[in-house]
Amino acid sequence: MNHKSPFQQTIRHAFQCQGVGLHSGQPSDMTVEPASPGHGIIFERSDLAGTPKIQATSSCVVDTFMCTRLGNPQGVTVATIEHLMAALAACGIDNALIKLQGPEIPFMDGSSLPFIEMIESTGIVQQSTPRRILCVLKDIRVGGEGAEDRFVQLSPADRFSARITFDFGGRQGMGRYAYHFTGGREAFKHDIAPARSFGFYEDAQKLYDKGLSLGASLDNTVVIDQGKVMNPSGVRFEDEYVRHKILDAIGDLYLAGAPLQAVYTAHNPGHEGHHKLLKALFADPSVWRYEEQTP
Numbered sequence: 233m234n235h236k237s238p239f240q241q242t243i244r245h246a247f248q249c250q251g252v253g254l255h256s257g258q259p260s261d262m263t264v265e266p267a268s269p270g271h272g273i274i275f276e277r278s279d280l281a282g283t284p285k286i287q288a289t290s291s292c293v294v295d296t297f298m299c300t301r302l303g304n305p306q307g308v309t310v311a312t313i314e315h316l317m318a319a320l321a322a323c324g325i326d327n328a329l330i331k332l333q334g335p336e337i338p339f340m341d342g343s344s345l346p347f348i349e350m351i352e353s354t355g356i357v358q359q360s361t362p363r364r365i366l367c368v369l370k371d372i373r374v375g376g377e378g379a380e381d382r383f384v385q386l387s388p389a390d391r392f393s394a395r396i397t398f399d400f401g402g403r404q405g406m407g408r409y410a411y412h413f414t415g416g417r418e419a420f421k422h423d424i425a426p427a428r429s430f431g432f433y434e435d436a437q438k439l440y441d442k443g444l445s446l447g448a449s450l451d452n453t454v455v456i457d458q459g460k461v462m463n464p465s466g467v468r469f470e471d472e473y474v475r476h477k478i479l480d481a482i483g484d485l486y487l488a489g490a491p492l493q494a495v496y497t498a499h500n501p502g503h504e505g506h507h508k509l510l511k512a513l514f515a516d517p518s519v520w521r522y523e524e525q526t527p
């Protein structure tokens with residue numbers, strides 16, 4: 233994301249919320265606290281003995297099926313971090329401690345908007361240490377051998393932007409969508425943050441049987457049946473699906489551990505692709521470098 237502040241930032245005061253976890257279906261309490269420069273984004277499982285912590289970095293990703301899940305070597309995990317991470321990225325929050333009373337981030341309304349609103353209402357504080365950004369120096373890509381194959385790519389740029397095509401492949405008559413996000417917190421808040429998760433009604437039972445999506449409902453997911461949206465209030469945007477894909481990408485990519493200075497392009501992206509992309513990036517030191525912002 234593009235941040236005017238050359239300094240690291242945190243939130244002014246702690247904030248708290250409760251909600252159901254998308255996959256566990258269990259209620260979860262979350263408190264987000266300010267943190268000192270250099271701390272980064274860290275999750276804490278406050279409900280477990282010893283309150284284990286997990287750093288929000290790509291090296292801690294343990295699963296990418298249906299959400300992004302982080303874990304530590306002892307098997308402690310936090311799931312469905314991507315919508316909160318997107319809000320933190322968009323607001324330029326470098327440092328925060330996220331205390332969870334359960335295994336999953338509250339899913340709220342299935343978008344990032346509640347998190348943005350909580351961050352903005354507590355306020356953002358500039359800290360005294362310069363921010364470090366991650367500059368992409370050459371194209372790096374995962375997938376996309378054929379023209380219609382899914383892929384994710386980062387390319388050099390002087391600011392962050394994202395361009396996605398998302399194709400339902402004609403499933404239930406659903407079509408193809410494209411979106412170009414030009415970056416910035418205000419544009420994220422208005423055009424991307426409100427876009428909710430989505431899924432097909434006919435898939436729900438299969439996911440329930442696997443113990444997934446137990447917290448999904450029409451209150452937090454756009455549900456498609458026979459090519460029609462089941463939610464009584466309809467969609468928030470006609471292209472809500474592809475906007476949500478941008479949201480997920482921004483959240484997943486913030487696991488780079490620093491704001492990215494790159495153009496992100498993708499076709500039918502997913503959490504797994506983002507994880508592989510960051511792994512490939514960090515495996516090749518010629519593709520990126522850190523740059524300290526100069527005040």
Ligand SMILES: [Zn+2]
Binds near residue numbers: 315476
């Ligand atoms: Zn999502």
